[in-house]
Amino acid sequence: MFDHIADAMKQPDVVRLDRDTYVLRFEMMKLYSALEAVRHLLATGVVEPGDTLMDSSSGTYGYSLALACHKYGMKCRIVCSTKVDDNVRRQFEMLGAEVDQVRVPPGPLVDKMDQGARLARVAEILETEPGVHWMRQYHDSVHYLGYRECAQFLNKEFGGEPFTLVAGVGTGAASGGLTTALRELNDDVRLVGVEPFESVTFGSDPVEDPVASISGIGSPIVMGNVRHELFDRVHWVGFDAAVSATVELFSRHGVYAGLSSGCNFLAARWEAARETGRPCVFLAADTGHRYAENVYARPGALDHGVLDLAPRRIDSLDQLALPWSVMDWDRRPFHHHLKEHAQ
Incomplete structure (x- = not known):
């Protein structure tokens, strides 16, 4: 059970x-990553219960982090891709996550611009809003x-x-x-x-x-x-x-x-x-x-x-x-x- x-x-x-x-x-699959990362960060005192955990995602990691935060009683913030549709966005929000969706002009460079725009928004949030922990799924072991x-x-x-x-x-x-x-x-x-x-x-x-x-x-x-x-x-x-x-x-x-x-x-x-x-x-x-x-x-x-x-x-x-x-x-x-x- x-x-x-x-x-x-x-x-x-x-x-x-x-x-x-x-x-x-x-x-x-990324639930393996998100669940253990949140548990470990709480166990080692890097974050406290009720803190806000944030990351950039094109879909599955954001969903996984939202579920992990739901399990452990954490606040969640997802800076999400242009590829995330309204149905997935609503699911994030119903799980309690705050969603920032970037906007980039359509065209052949949309994917490259999308990821850059997401990381720029993450940097802006970290600079202006205290108490937010960036999960750094791309870089943190x-x-x-x-x-x-x-x-x-x-x-x-x-x-x-x-x-x-x-x-x-x-x-x-x-x-x-x-x-x-x-x-x-x-x-x-x-x-x-x-x-x-x-x-x-x-x-x-x-x-x-x-x-x-x-x-x-x-x-x-x-x-x-x-x-x-x-x-x-x-x-x-x-x-x-x-x-x-x-x-x-x-x-x-x-x-x-x-x-x-x-x-x-x-x-x-x-x-x-x-x-x-x-x-x-x-x-x-x-x-x-x-x-x-x-x-x-x-x-x-x-x-x-x-x-x-x-x-x-x-x-x-x-x-x-x-x-x-x-x-x-x-x-x-x-x-x-x-x-x-x-x-």
Whole structure:
């Protein structure tokens, strides 16, 4: 029995999709991060009961923080993306969160401007309103802590045997937190990162996706929680391929999930095919409901040819190309690849 709905919602399921491909499916993965971060901050006296906790979010972290604040009796403030629709905004507010939604002009740079505008609003609030604690989901390693419990669950599910984890790079908290804890339990866990083009995190920002950028697994800003030296390989996936893979994941396996899950599914199938007999587990971080219009109802979404695609194998970042590229990262820091790219 659970004491709060957030504790029930964070629990994942492992589902086998085919011989070596598995999905770790969540209703809302970032609850692991938010719940433990708030508990830890209270336990260590960094914040006091009733304080205001604030962060920037394009959706799932904001929802997770609102639920965590609801559980622990904290005030919550969400500086949210232009992508957050009125339905989600109302849910934030009904959970007791105060919502600041940024406005940016429409156009091809809307995603990059959106994140910058959110961080500028966060800075303004911190400067003018005392008593607000910024959760810093992009940079504070406190967000690693919650994934230890999930890592123990996943390690038990696979009996301590070797496997590969495929995760969207995102803020680095889930991919880094899970992998760090897993490797303490099992020294043969590989981490494969997935991100979109136009992200600075692994250097794909010079390659523009002509359709749209994928939020949640990449970023136009540097995120301190990303530890590049944890990653064995990186895949970059374009928007059209991501949409088709997301719809294919649902139509073929019944897993109704978000856009990052489709990207991870595409990469995981390729990874599993390369090494028969080694389980490959990919993260499905949330459900597909907020993608009903812009992904599942998108024209051409039922093009099932995406799984016949093969990625472009590259050795340096200047070879990156749509719709899908892959590169061995070999657990090296990012500056190593920047130097190669500059030569």
